[in-house]
Amino acid sequence: MTGTDPEYGHLVPLLEEYSALPADDPRREALRDQLVTGYLPIAQHIARRFAHRGEPLDDLVQVATVGLINAVDRFSPEKGSDFFSFAVPTISGEVRRHFRDQGWSMRVPRRLKDMHVSINGVVSELSQRLGRAPRPSEIAEQLGVPVADVLEGLEAAEAYRSSSLDEMLSSEQGSATVGELVGAADAELDRVDYRQALRPVLAELAPRERTIVMLRFFGNMTQTQIADQVGISQMHVSRLLAQTLDRLRNRLDPETRTG
């Protein structure tokens, strides 16, 4: 999508007109409605990208529309960028905030959500420095808080059902190294007896989930190493891995699994 897309091309002059009008000009409201309606498909498109993550699509479309309205209001064409490159991150940001507030499967006090965010913030830095996953005591030291608070924050993490949208957006899979690592893991899978049962079930998984399972169970990598390779957080790898194992368990024939 670009600013000259035929579907939206007619809106470009309106945007320029809108942003040039003084804040109290009576024509603003009608113009704004026209712009928001015209660009609505973008908001709907972004909302759909985040569907199936536990939040109803209608809510996501509403939140994305609020983001679109903000984008229309704040866009200034004279700065030279086109509307899309401004609107997409603005709308995604709004949806991201929504998930941050709503993405908990049970009511978790604000304090614990904040602690969870703080923990997530230092884990990758500590992992880099230590060359392994940090321990709760090390996280507590880094944050300057009691270990008990970190333990509570980690517990709260179990109630978090959606990964942050940054993670969803950033990791559509793909460095060459990941490919090579998966290739090696795949060769290892070829050596096991139950591969014939496992292959079709693995093939049903989303590419990233499949990659994570392969690297963990056939590539001999830790969650922290996988997180680094795939470009998501260790906690996100942990969640995806647990979910995927659960799914595999339900899909694999009990005969294959337990004999």
Place this chain on the structure above:
Amino acid sequence: MSDKDSAGSATTVGGSSIVEVRTTARASFIPTIRAVASDLAARADFDLDAISDLRMAVDEACATLVDVAAPGSHLRCTFQVLPERIQVHAEVEATAGTTVSTDTFGWRVLQTLADEVAVQHLPGADGHATVGIVLDKRAGVPTR
């Protein structure tokens, strides 16, 4: 950096302590058991990978055992918290001759997640047997 050097610096429980959870052998209780597992690991200052690994390993072991458990029997899960490691012993009653096979993906998962894992079969009375999985998980790479 050796295991022995690090043992003194660990802030884990001195000696060993035991936690035992017993439920009806039903899949719906497994989340409770795995929550106990990850809580114990976090309190024993396991690193984040090890906490998550233990949680998933307990999940896998219990799911495997629940599948072979005799109807109406119990799942008993004992956690022994030792310095820098936790040993888990999960067991169910099953009909005699029931086994947990080790050439499966589920077993691969257990072997990867735990540092050591083994099946235990104990013959019992009345055509019953106890089938168990013992797994050992270390707290992670030793700290300096």
